[in-house]
Amino acid sequence: MGTREISRDPAVAAGAAVHLTGLRKHYGEVRAVDGVDLTIAPGEVVALLGPNGAGKSTTVDLLLGLSTPDSGTASVFGRTPFDAVRAGMIGAMLQGGALLEDLTVGETVGMVAALHHRPMPVREALRRAGIEDLANRRATKLSGGQKQRVRFAVALVSDPDLLVLDEPTAAMDVGTRREFWKSMYEFTDSGRTVLFATHYLEEAEEFADRVVLLRAGKIVADGSVAEVRALAGGRTIRAGVPGATEPVIAALPAITGYELRGDRVAISSADSDTTLRALMAAVPAVHDIEIGAVGLEGAFLSLTGDETDQEPTR
Numbered sequence: 001m002g003t004r005e006i007s008r009d010p011a012v013a014a015g016a017a018v019h020l021t022g023l024r025k026h027y028g029e030v031r032a033v034d035g036v037d038l039t040i041a042p043g044e045v046v047a048l049l050g051p052n053g054a055g056k057s058t059t060v061d062l063l064l065g066l067s068t069p070d071s072g073t074a075s076v077f078g079r080t081p082f083d084a085v086r087a088g089m090i091g092a093m094l095q096g097g098a099l100l101e102d103l104t105v106g107e108t109v110g111m112v113a114a115l116h117h118r119p120m121p122v123r124e125a126l127r128r129a130g131i132e133d134l135a136n137r138r139a140t141k142l143s144g145g146q147k148q149r150v151r152f153a154v155a156l157v158s159d160p161d162l163l164v165l166d167e168p169t170a171a172m173d174v175g176t177r178r179e180f181w182k183s184m185y186e187f188t189d190s191g192r193t194v195l196f197a198t199h200y201l202e203e204a205e206e207f208a209d210r211v212v213l214l215r216a217g218k219i220v221a222d223g224s225v226a227e228v229r230a231l232a233g234g235r236t237i238r239a240g241v242p243g244a245t246e247p248v249i250a251a252l253p254a255i256t257g258y259e260l261r262g263d264r265v266a267i268s269s270a271d272s273d274t275t276l277r278a279l280m281a282a283v284p285a286v287h288d289i290e291i292g293a294v295g296l297e298g299a300f301l302s303l304t305g306d307e308t309d310q311e312p313t314r
């Protein structure tokens, strides 16, 4: 249920923007990427989510041809990553990618443009990245967020069909982050494909068509935000429960967590119908019942097995 129909369709796979099959990369005992199969159709905007060390950056490196898999294959628009990069089909923004200190922003983006057959005008790349006014600034004089935007302009200037972004907004403040996503919309409106790795669940929720959750080098969920939420299967039940005690609540069927404060309880449940029926029988005075879906954060925690306490959020 985790994998979309799309990746099983050979026709889609043949014309896929990204096609990863049985991809593995181990570092000694560490299985950084441990059998990843992923097909991304042209035009999709996909978020790669996972806790630290889940294998996001390693997957991105394999996709860009920056490292070689132990087994499995990676192709981009039917080509090897190396050929796709050489043809200017992939623009990438990596974590902390180096900028040449002696060059200005305009020169940096211009130099990358010169490497490609059909680049967009440098000024256009700077405008889209929101750094036209920094064209004459040297890299040494830039803030962390500004450097990120220069890396974005570098990724855009080849006018690529696929953008691969590894935690693109990590150093950006809230305003810059909003501007960044606005530029991304401009890019994806023209039918381009985007794969971005992120820790920000709200960015995945707001921006991605599809969420791929990685854990210990494996895909543990793949689908729309709504589908991934549903995979976690949970709902929250909130209610007034006069006189209820901890043992009564803890004994309810299908619950995965609860918090009892005075006369109010918040329960997370894998099967809210069953839990609710039992709650009504156990606490006849139950009132003000609300049932809600688990947020993406709840799904993320339960699917990636994060150690964090999984009490229902309020």
Ligand SMILES: Nc1ncnc2c1ncn2[C@@H]1O[C@H](COP(=O)(O)OP(=O)(O)OP(=O)(O)O)[C@@H](O)[C@H]1O
Binding pocket: 027, 030, 031, 032, 033, 050, 051, 052, 053, 054, 055, 056, 057, 058, 059
């Ligand atoms: N060059 C390397 N040598 C040895 N181990 C590595 C190397 N690169 C990655 N790893 C290990 O592989 C695993 C996956 O790392 P990766 O950087 O892909 O995760 P990530 O999901 O991008 O994490 P983060 O969110 O922290 O950036 C980690 O356990 C990491 O320590």
